[in-house]
Amino acid sequence: MALGAVHPGRAGSGGSGASGSGATVPSGSGTSPDGVAPGGAASSAAGSGPASSGVGSDAGTPGSGPARDARTDPDDGPTGPAEHAHSRTERHRHLRSGPAGNVRPENAARDARPEDTTDGPTPWPLARKRAARAAGGSRPPELSEPEDALGRTLAEPLTALTDLPPFDTSAMDGWAVSGPGPWDLDRAAGGDRGILAGHAATALADGRAVAIATGARVPDGATAVLRSEHGEVHDRGDGRARLAAPRAVRLGQDIRPRGQECGRGEPLLPAGVPVTPAVLGLAAAAGYDRLTTYPRPRVEVLVLGDELLRHGLPREGRIRDALGPMLGPWLRALGADVTAPRPLGDDADALHAAITGSTADVVLTTGGTASGPVDHVHPALRRIGAEVLVDGVAVRPGHPMLLARVAPDRYLVGLPGNPLAAVSGLLTLAEPLLRTLAARPPAASSRTPLGAAVDGHPHDTRLVPVAYRDDPRHGRTATPLPFHGSAMLRGIAAADALAVVPPGGADRGDLVEVLELPWPAGSAARGPEGAGRPYGPGAHPGGDRPVRSTFSAPPTGGAA
């Protein structure tokens, strides 16, 4: 519950007079049009639009936050909105002059921070590294049942405990034949239905054939399997039949030889591989009943905030807890074991007791990271003498996020309360920490061209929800989505990934790092009214309907 969130310098920056915005509160209220309609009509009118991110209160204004105020940040530079409200034209001018095209040269010296400075927010890439290295590794490996092993990491190589297939197997329904045809059909050998999968077979003599099912063990003496659609049976009237093959039959045709996939003792997968459903299948086929895996880190989620409701509609200034329902499944997808989120309200003693009493590897708090009167996370950490490893990160949204060691091998990740800021903290700090604790392999870094320009924060990284779209010029692009304000989840709920936009911004077509989300790309919401509409001119999501606000200030909040 941060109070006083109105940015002191924002009054002059609001009120572009532009109409048609999705913002429902006036500038200075904490809801920024930045998150709503980057590049939208209002932004062009203001000349410093929402896309000039990092400029609204949502994107945060450097040096303005309580977390920063607590420790003077020499790197923050000027804090006034005027400094940050670069027009797109202005930004492009800077971009063109920079060698990498992204960082404005005149900011480069100011932005350069020594790798391990303890002052000021930690640069985003360094924060992720620190989180990954905070823990030495996982708890010791253990034998787990397949259903528990799913999503964990193999602690030992998977070695075949059997040949696969374990015997010569028919690949087709038809007949096992011995030698060149035609063949005497042996109806007695396997009964009417021939040899079925899972049944034993007697040896087949040269010149004879027997019906066989897919997956059945091929009898000794068989030289090939003839598919049912490729053979002709001629009844000889005396209860016997002849089988003929109009086409030539190759030796070994449609027989899967024993050991074709692997021999017993052959390595199948190395240690360190994540256990996917396919790995579970392979392990079962190869003879495993249980797997040796690294245990999942245990995470306890503490949801702070007296204003939060767990059911029903927002009322009397209170809102629904959006993080409790979201974080459990998200953390599970990141490999953690998560208990039901605990709502703690804004109670300093309850927080202290919950942190010190927890047996989880990681306590994850939501809200209370700033320095409002009921923001208890920092005081709680001081009270227990925790070692703060990351205290604020140069990223928008989410800059007040933090990471601390609260006891040997026990960690606390403090996520800011604004929901998209919490996602930012989850991916910046919790994901790398949990990756190490779960002994998961590092995520493959992937870079994708941006589908539209994104204005940058002067010296903080931005994380922007994107959807993958096909672009005639750039192929698959990461197209920024609207509704990416720190208090909003509408953009991320329609997103395939989060684009990492470097300080200074990036242009359409620039390759940017993307953080994949733990659900399939392409499953994001689409449609004309969906948040999946791309960012850019004409994509103003709030411009086509009235804004429901009791305030009379311009709905866009201007450049804010």
Ligand SMILES: Nc1nc2c(c(=O)[nH]1)N[C@H]1C(S)=C(S)[C@@H](COP(=O)(O)OP(=O)(O)OC[C@H]3O[C@@H](n4cnc5c(N)ncnc54)[C@H](O)[C@@H]3O)O[C@H]1N2
């Ligand atoms: N004077 C300043 N105030 C604030 C600054 C700043 O720089 N100077 N930074 C802002 C930023 S950025 C963020 S992010 C927030 C972080 O604040 P807290 O971590 O202390 O979070 P709260 O104040 O508790 O909540 C912030 C906001 O989010 C809502 N919230 C909280 N929990 C939930 C939840 N589980 N589900 C949905 N929404 C939640 C809460 O009601 C507030 O609206 O601080 C700013 N303040």
Ligand code: MOO
């Ligand atoms: O509102 Mo804050 O930018 O960290 O999300």
